[in-house]
Amino acid sequence: MCANCIACDEKPTPPRVVIVGLASCFGCQLQITNVESHLLDVLGQIDLTYWQLASSEPMPDGFDVAIIEGAVTTEESEALVRELRAKAKAVIAIGACANTAGIPGMAAAHHLMRPTEVYDEVPEACGGMIAPRSVPSVIDVEYRVPCCPIDPFEFIETLTRALYGSNATQTTRTMCGDCKRNETGCFYGEGTLCLGLVTLAGCGARCVNLGRPCNGCRGISPDANLESARESVARYGVSVEAFDKALEMFNQTNPVLKAKD
Missing domain, CATH: 3.40.50.700 (NADH:ubiquinone oxidoreductase-like, 20kDa subunit)
Incomplete structure:
Protein backbone atom coordinates (compact mmCIF):
# COMPACT_ATOMS: atom_id res chain seq x y z
CA MET A 1 0.00 0.00 0.00
CA GLY A 165 -1.26 9.35 -2.10
CA SER A 166 1.56 11.50 -3.46
CA ASN A 167 5.05 12.55 -2.48
CA ALA A 168 4.87 15.74 -4.56
CA THR A 169 5.87 18.87 -2.67
CA GLN A 170 3.58 21.88 -2.66
CA THR A 171 4.88 25.20 -3.94
CA THR A 172 5.54 28.07 -1.56
CA ARG A 173 6.75 30.54 -4.16
CA THR A 174 5.05 33.89 -4.71
CA MET A 175 3.01 34.94 -7.73
CA CYS A 176 5.59 37.32 -9.24
CA GLY A 177 7.61 34.44 -10.66
CA ASP A 178 4.56 33.22 -12.59
CA CYS A 179 4.06 36.68 -14.09
CA LYS A 180 7.65 36.66 -15.32
CA ARG A 181 7.17 33.22 -16.88
CA ASN A 182 3.94 34.40 -18.51
CA GLU A 183 5.78 37.49 -19.79
CA THR A 184 3.12 39.81 -18.41
CA GLY A 185 3.89 43.37 -17.36
CA CYS A 186 4.01 44.49 -13.74
CA PHE A 187 1.20 46.65 -12.41
CA TYR A 188 3.57 48.51 -10.10
CA GLY A 189 5.21 50.08 -13.14
CA GLU A 190 1.81 51.74 -13.69
CA GLY A 191 1.52 52.74 -10.03
CA THR A 192 -1.23 50.14 -9.47
CA LEU A 193 -1.50 48.01 -6.32
CA CYS A 194 -1.08 44.25 -6.87
CA LEU A 195 -0.69 41.57 -4.18
CA GLY A 196 1.16 39.12 -6.41
CA LEU A 197 4.50 39.91 -4.78
CA VAL A 198 3.42 38.19 -1.53
CA THR A 199 0.60 35.86 -2.65
CA LEU A 200 1.05 32.09 -2.88
CA ALA A 201 1.56 31.01 -6.49
CA GLY A 202 -0.18 28.12 -8.17
CA CYS A 203 -3.01 29.61 -10.22
CA GLY A 204 -0.76 30.64 -13.10
CA ALA A 205 -1.41 34.32 -12.33
CA ARG A 206 -4.71 34.12 -14.20
CA CYS A 207 -6.07 37.45 -13.03
CA VAL A 208 -2.93 39.23 -14.15
CA ASN A 209 -3.13 37.45 -17.51
CA LEU A 210 -6.60 38.96 -17.87
CA GLY A 211 -5.32 42.44 -17.10
CA ARG A 212 -6.40 42.52 -13.47
CA PRO A 213 -4.07 42.91 -10.49
CA CYS A 214 -3.86 40.01 -8.03
CA ASN A 215 -6.18 40.41 -5.03
CA GLY A 216 -4.42 37.74 -2.98
CA CYS A 217 -7.18 35.13 -2.81
CA ARG A 218 -4.68 32.25 -2.52
CA GLY A 219 -3.37 33.69 0.73
CA ILE A 220 0.08 34.88 1.72
CA SER A 221 2.97 32.64 0.73
CA PRO A 222 5.06 31.35 3.65
CA ASP A 223 8.06 32.56 1.64
CA ALA A 224 6.70 36.12 1.39
CA ASN A 225 8.79 38.91 2.88
CA LEU A 226 6.18 41.46 3.95
CA GLU A 227 8.70 44.01 5.17
CA SER A 228 10.56 43.97 1.86
CA ALA A 229 7.25 44.01 -0.03
CA ARG A 230 6.16 47.16 1.79
CA GLU A 231 9.45 48.81 0.86
CA SER A 232 8.90 47.89 -2.79
CA VAL A 233 5.33 49.19 -2.70
CA ALA A 234 6.51 52.52 -1.32
CA ARG A 235 9.33 52.72 -3.87
CA TYR A 236 6.78 52.55 -6.68
CA GLY A 237 4.73 55.33 -5.09
CA VAL A 238 1.84 53.04 -4.11
CA SER A 239 0.23 53.43 -0.68
CA VAL A 240 1.63 50.98 1.87
CA GLU A 241 -1.51 51.50 3.95
CA ALA A 242 -3.60 50.42 0.96
CA PHE A 243 -1.35 47.39 0.53
CA ASP A 244 -1.86 46.31 4.15
CA LYS A 245 -5.58 46.93 3.91
CA ALA A 246 -5.86 44.85 0.74
CA LEU A 247 -4.07 41.96 2.44
CA GLU A 248 -6.82 41.76 5.04
CA MET A 249 -9.50 40.79 2.52
CA PHE A 250 -8.34 37.17 2.32
CA ASN A 251 -5.95 37.03 5.27
CA GLN A 252 -7.78 38.63 8.18
CA THR A 253 -7.47 35.49 10.29
CA ASN A 254 -4.40 34.14 8.49
CA PRO A 255 -1.67 33.43 11.08
CA VAL A 256 0.96 34.10 8.40
CA LEU A 257 -0.11 37.75 8.24
CA LYS A 258 -0.11 38.11 12.00
CA ALA A 259 3.23 36.35 12.36
CA LYS A 260 4.92 38.56 9.76
CA ASP A 261 3.49 41.87 10.99
Whole structure:
Protein backbone atom coordinates (compact mmCIF):
# COMPACT_ATOMS: atom_id res chain seq x y z
CA MET A 1 0.00 0.00 0.00
CA CYS A 2 1.40 3.42 -0.94
CA ALA A 3 1.86 6.16 1.64
CA ASN A 4 -1.31 8.03 2.61
CA CYS A 5 -3.30 6.01 0.08
CA ILE A 6 -7.01 5.58 0.73
CA ALA A 7 -8.26 4.04 -2.49
CA CYS A 8 -6.20 0.85 -2.14
CA ASP A 9 -6.76 0.33 1.59
CA GLU A 10 -7.66 -3.33 1.02
CA LYS A 11 -11.37 -2.51 0.79
CA PRO A 12 -13.76 -4.03 -1.76
CA THR A 13 -15.75 -0.80 -1.91
CA PRO A 14 -14.56 2.56 -3.36
CA PRO A 15 -13.49 5.38 -1.01
CA ARG A 16 -16.41 7.23 0.54
CA VAL A 17 -16.36 11.01 0.11
CA VAL A 18 -18.54 13.74 1.64
CA ILE A 19 -18.67 17.41 0.59
CA VAL A 20 -19.81 19.92 3.22
CA GLY A 21 -20.45 23.66 2.93
CA LEU A 22 -20.10 26.13 5.80
CA ALA A 23 -20.20 29.96 5.65
CA SER A 24 -19.54 30.75 1.99
CA CYS A 25 -21.21 31.53 -1.31
CA PHE A 26 -20.94 27.87 -2.40
CA GLY A 27 -19.02 29.10 -5.44
CA CYS A 28 -16.21 26.59 -4.90
CA GLN A 29 -18.65 23.70 -4.95
CA LEU A 30 -20.13 25.10 -8.16
CA GLN A 31 -16.63 25.19 -9.62
CA ILE A 32 -16.36 21.45 -9.06
CA THR A 33 -19.30 20.93 -11.39
CA ASN A 34 -17.56 22.97 -14.10
CA VAL A 35 -15.18 20.12 -14.97
CA GLU A 36 -17.85 17.61 -15.88
CA SER A 37 -15.74 15.26 -18.00
CA HIS A 38 -12.90 15.05 -15.47
CA LEU A 39 -15.34 14.93 -12.56
CA LEU A 40 -17.11 11.91 -14.01
CA ASP A 41 -13.78 10.10 -14.23
CA VAL A 42 -13.16 10.78 -10.55
CA LEU A 43 -16.72 10.00 -9.47
CA GLY A 44 -16.35 6.61 -11.08
CA GLN A 45 -13.60 5.83 -8.57
CA ILE A 46 -15.33 7.03 -5.39
CA ASP A 47 -18.56 6.69 -3.48
CA LEU A 48 -19.87 10.26 -3.15
CA THR A 49 -22.08 9.43 -0.20
CA TYR A 50 -23.04 13.00 0.66
CA TRP A 51 -22.86 16.33 -1.18
CA GLN A 52 -24.67 19.12 0.61
CA LEU A 53 -25.13 21.14 -2.58
CA ALA A 54 -26.69 18.27 -4.50
CA SER A 55 -28.62 16.26 -1.92
CA SER A 56 -30.84 16.71 1.10
CA GLU A 57 -30.02 13.25 2.40
CA PRO A 58 -28.45 13.06 5.88
CA MET A 59 -24.69 12.69 6.16
CA PRO A 60 -23.59 9.06 6.57
CA ASP A 61 -21.93 7.85 9.75
CA GLY A 62 -18.81 6.65 7.99
CA PHE A 63 -16.62 8.06 5.20
CA ASP A 64 -12.98 8.30 4.14
CA VAL A 65 -12.50 11.83 2.76
CA ALA A 66 -14.22 15.01 3.95
CA ILE A 67 -14.16 18.04 1.65
CA ILE A 68 -15.03 21.29 3.43
CA GLU A 69 -15.93 24.63 1.86
CA GLY A 70 -16.52 27.78 3.91
CA ALA A 71 -15.48 29.41 7.16
CA VAL A 72 -16.39 28.29 10.66
CA THR A 73 -18.77 30.94 12.00
CA THR A 74 -21.06 29.09 14.43
CA GLU A 75 -20.69 26.74 17.35
CA GLU A 76 -22.60 24.18 15.31
CA SER A 77 -20.18 24.39 12.37
CA GLU A 78 -17.21 24.12 14.74
CA ALA A 79 -18.69 20.94 16.20
CA LEU A 80 -19.34 19.66 12.68
CA VAL A 81 -15.76 20.09 11.46
CA ARG A 82 -14.49 18.36 14.60
CA GLU A 83 -16.86 15.48 13.88
CA LEU A 84 -15.65 15.35 10.27
CA ARG A 85 -12.06 15.27 11.47
CA ALA A 86 -12.78 12.44 13.88
CA LYS A 87 -14.36 10.28 11.17
CA ALA A 88 -12.34 11.07 8.03
CA LYS A 89 -8.96 9.64 7.09
CA ALA A 90 -8.26 12.80 5.09
CA VAL A 91 -9.72 16.32 5.13
CA ILE A 92 -9.52 18.74 2.20
CA ALA A 93 -10.23 22.45 2.80
CA ILE A 94 -11.31 24.15 -0.43
CA GLY A 95 -11.46 27.87 -1.16
CA ALA A 96 -10.30 31.01 0.61
CA CYS A 97 -13.15 30.93 3.13
CA ALA A 98 -12.17 27.48 4.38
CA ASN A 99 -8.42 28.08 4.31
CA THR A 100 -8.06 31.59 5.76
CA ALA A 101 -11.69 32.44 6.69
CA GLY A 102 -11.81 34.55 3.51
CA ILE A 103 -14.52 37.18 3.21
CA PRO A 104 -16.37 35.97 6.37
CA GLY A 105 -13.10 36.51 8.22
CA MET A 106 -13.40 40.24 7.65
CA ALA A 107 -16.09 40.23 10.34
CA ALA A 108 -13.33 39.49 12.82
CA ALA A 109 -11.56 42.75 11.96
CA HIS A 110 -11.35 45.67 14.35
CA HIS A 111 -12.28 43.43 17.29
CA LEU A 112 -15.80 42.73 16.01
CA MET A 113 -15.52 39.25 17.38
CA ARG A 114 -19.22 38.41 17.71
CA PRO A 115 -22.31 39.50 15.75
CA THR A 116 -23.96 40.59 19.00
CA GLU A 117 -21.38 43.39 19.14
CA VAL A 118 -22.76 44.68 15.82
CA TYR A 119 -26.45 43.75 15.91
CA ASP A 120 -28.89 44.10 18.79
CA GLU A 121 -30.55 40.82 17.85
CA VAL A 122 -29.18 37.85 15.92
CA PRO A 123 -31.83 35.60 14.29
CA GLU A 124 -32.22 32.25 16.01
CA ALA A 125 -31.64 30.52 12.67
CA CYS A 126 -28.05 31.79 12.73
CA GLY A 127 -27.32 29.49 15.66
CA GLY A 128 -24.54 30.14 18.15
CA MET A 129 -22.43 32.66 16.24
CA ILE A 130 -18.69 32.84 16.92
CA ALA A 131 -15.79 34.84 15.48
CA PRO A 132 -15.15 33.58 11.92
CA ARG A 133 -12.32 31.05 11.77
CA SER A 134 -10.62 29.04 9.06
CA VAL A 135 -11.04 25.27 9.04
CA PRO A 136 -7.30 24.61 9.63
CA SER A 137 -7.43 26.81 12.74
CA VAL A 138 -10.02 24.43 14.22
CA ILE A 139 -8.79 21.04 12.99
CA ASP A 140 -5.80 19.56 11.20
CA VAL A 141 -6.25 19.17 7.44
CA GLU A 142 -4.17 17.07 5.09
CA TYR A 143 -4.87 19.01 1.90
CA ARG A 144 -5.77 22.55 0.89
CA VAL A 145 -7.12 24.00 -2.34
CA PRO A 146 -6.87 27.81 -2.14
CA CYS A 147 -8.35 30.59 -4.34
CA CYS A 148 -11.70 32.36 -4.58
CA PRO A 149 -13.18 30.43 -6.22
CA ILE A 150 -11.03 27.32 -6.52
CA ASP A 151 -9.49 26.10 -9.74
CA PRO A 152 -11.51 22.94 -10.44
CA PHE A 153 -8.52 21.18 -12.03
CA GLU A 154 -6.43 21.89 -8.93
CA PHE A 155 -9.27 20.39 -6.90
CA ILE A 156 -9.31 17.23 -9.03
CA GLU A 157 -5.54 16.91 -8.64
CA THR A 158 -5.76 17.36 -4.87
CA LEU A 159 -8.60 14.86 -4.53
CA THR A 160 -6.56 12.37 -6.53
CA ARG A 161 -3.64 12.89 -4.14
CA ALA A 162 -5.95 12.31 -1.18
CA LEU A 163 -7.25 9.09 -2.72
CA TYR A 164 -4.01 7.59 -4.00
CA GLY A 165 -1.26 9.35 -2.10
CA SER A 166 1.56 11.50 -3.46
CA ASN A 167 5.05 12.55 -2.48
CA ALA A 168 4.87 15.74 -4.56
CA THR A 169 5.87 18.87 -2.67
CA GLN A 170 3.58 21.88 -2.66
CA THR A 171 4.88 25.20 -3.94
CA THR A 172 5.54 28.07 -1.56
CA ARG A 173 6.75 30.54 -4.16
CA THR A 174 5.05 33.89 -4.71
CA MET A 175 3.01 34.94 -7.73
CA CYS A 176 5.59 37.32 -9.24
CA GLY A 177 7.61 34.44 -10.66
CA ASP A 178 4.56 33.22 -12.59
CA CYS A 179 4.06 36.68 -14.09
CA LYS A 180 7.65 36.66 -15.32
CA ARG A 181 7.17 33.22 -16.88
CA ASN A 182 3.94 34.40 -18.51
CA GLU A 183 5.78 37.49 -19.79
CA THR A 184 3.12 39.81 -18.41
CA GLY A 185 3.89 43.37 -17.36
CA CYS A 186 4.01 44.49 -13.74
CA PHE A 187 1.20 46.65 -12.41
CA TYR A 188 3.57 48.51 -10.10
CA GLY A 189 5.21 50.08 -13.14
CA GLU A 190 1.81 51.74 -13.69
CA GLY A 191 1.52 52.74 -10.03
CA THR A 192 -1.23 50.14 -9.47
CA LEU A 193 -1.50 48.01 -6.32
CA CYS A 194 -1.08 44.25 -6.87
CA LEU A 195 -0.69 41.57 -4.18
CA GLY A 196 1.16 39.12 -6.41
CA LEU A 197 4.50 39.91 -4.78
CA VAL A 198 3.42 38.19 -1.53
CA THR A 199 0.60 35.86 -2.65
CA LEU A 200 1.05 32.09 -2.88
CA ALA A 201 1.56 31.01 -6.49
CA GLY A 202 -0.18 28.12 -8.17
CA CYS A 203 -3.01 29.61 -10.22
CA GLY A 204 -0.76 30.64 -13.10
CA ALA A 205 -1.41 34.32 -12.33
CA ARG A 206 -4.71 34.12 -14.20
CA CYS A 207 -6.07 37.45 -13.03
CA VAL A 208 -2.93 39.23 -14.15
CA ASN A 209 -3.13 37.45 -17.51
CA LEU A 210 -6.60 38.96 -17.87
CA GLY A 211 -5.32 42.44 -17.10
CA ARG A 212 -6.40 42.52 -13.47
CA PRO A 213 -4.07 42.91 -10.49
CA CYS A 214 -3.86 40.01 -8.03
CA ASN A 215 -6.18 40.41 -5.03
CA GLY A 216 -4.42 37.74 -2.98
CA CYS A 217 -7.18 35.13 -2.81
CA ARG A 218 -4.68 32.25 -2.52
CA GLY A 219 -3.37 33.69 0.73
CA ILE A 220 0.08 34.88 1.72
CA SER A 221 2.97 32.64 0.73
CA PRO A 222 5.06 31.35 3.65
CA ASP A 223 8.06 32.56 1.64
CA ALA A 224 6.70 36.12 1.39
CA ASN A 225 8.79 38.91 2.88
CA LEU A 226 6.18 41.46 3.95
CA GLU A 227 8.70 44.01 5.17
CA SER A 228 10.56 43.97 1.86
CA ALA A 229 7.25 44.01 -0.03
CA ARG A 230 6.16 47.16 1.79
CA GLU A 231 9.45 48.81 0.86
CA SER A 232 8.90 47.89 -2.79
CA VAL A 233 5.33 49.19 -2.70
CA ALA A 234 6.51 52.52 -1.32
CA ARG A 235 9.33 52.72 -3.87
CA TYR A 236 6.78 52.55 -6.68
CA GLY A 237 4.73 55.33 -5.09
CA VAL A 238 1.84 53.04 -4.11
CA SER A 239 0.23 53.43 -0.68
CA VAL A 240 1.63 50.98 1.87
CA GLU A 241 -1.51 51.50 3.95
CA ALA A 242 -3.60 50.42 0.96
CA PHE A 243 -1.35 47.39 0.53
CA ASP A 244 -1.86 46.31 4.15
CA LYS A 245 -5.58 46.93 3.91
CA ALA A 246 -5.86 44.85 0.74
CA LEU A 247 -4.07 41.96 2.44
CA GLU A 248 -6.82 41.76 5.04
CA MET A 249 -9.50 40.79 2.52
CA PHE A 250 -8.34 37.17 2.32
CA ASN A 251 -5.95 37.03 5.27
CA GLN A 252 -7.78 38.63 8.18
CA THR A 253 -7.47 35.49 10.29
CA ASN A 254 -4.40 34.14 8.49
CA PRO A 255 -1.67 33.43 11.08
CA VAL A 256 0.96 34.10 8.40
CA LEU A 257 -0.11 37.75 8.24
CA LYS A 258 -0.11 38.11 12.00
CA ALA A 259 3.23 36.35 12.36
CA LYS A 260 4.92 38.56 9.76
CA ASP A 261 3.49 41.87 10.99
